[in-house]
Amino acid sequence: MTYNYFLFKMELSVKKINIYDENKNYSTQYKTVMELSKKNKFYYHSVCDIKNWSCADVQECFHINLDDKIIGFGIAHPRPDDNEYFINLFCIDEEYRNKGYGTIALRKIEINGRIHKKEFVIVDIENNQSQVKIINHSLWYKRRGYEYLGQQETESGLLLTYIWGKKL
Numbered sequence: 001m002t003y004n005y006f007l008f009k010m011e012l013s014v015k016k017i018n019i020y021d022e023n024k025n026y027s028t029q030y031k032t033v034m035e036l037s038k039k040n041k042f043y044y045h046s047v048c049d050i051k052n053w054s055c056a057d058v059q060e061c062f063h064i065n066l067d068d069k070i071i072g073f074g075i076a077h078p079r080p081d082d083n084e085y086f087i088n089l090f091c092i093d094e095e096y097r098n099k100g101y102g103t104i105a106l107r108k109i110e111i112n113g114r115i116h117k118k119e120f121v122i123v124d125i126e127n128n129q130s131q132v133k134i135i136n137h138s139l140w141y142k143r144r145g146y147e148y149l150g151q152q153e154t155e156s157g158l159l160l161t162y163i164w165g166k167k168l
Helices: 027-041 101-115 130-142
Strands: 002-007 011-015 062-068 069-078 084-092 118-128 147-153 159-166
Touching: 011 101, 027 062, 027 069, 027 101, 062 101, 069 101, 084 101, 101 118, 118 147, 130 147, 130 159
Parallel strands: 084 118
Antiparallel strands: 002 011, 011 062, 062 069, 069 084, 118 159, 147 159
């Protein structure tokens, strides 16, 4: 599924990609997600090894492209036991931030939650970054209609995350 928008004669698209190739190895498309993640210091264990996630089989990965250049990505999945579409990761390359691309891309990923017939979209912000980044990320989601829902520990118990949600 691809969504296209034309901004100032540039095409912004959000395209669902395959995480795995036919041999169950990471696809070339997914490897670009890992490279962009490292470049933007958005790099941690789960981006490297999505295969170990408890929900790895239902993950959906999106490339965010401006013209023919990948400027971001999102990884999300419908939660099978409830009415939530969970955005695990969302990143726009630093050089393309504050231009509206992230807002448009997030809306397109949220639409995918509606396709799965989910009522809420959930994001989390991990506390393994500076307080300034946590506040900036929190404000960014708040300006896009998300509400703070509370805190929870990750499955490993090593990190605390701040949970934000929005009705679709």
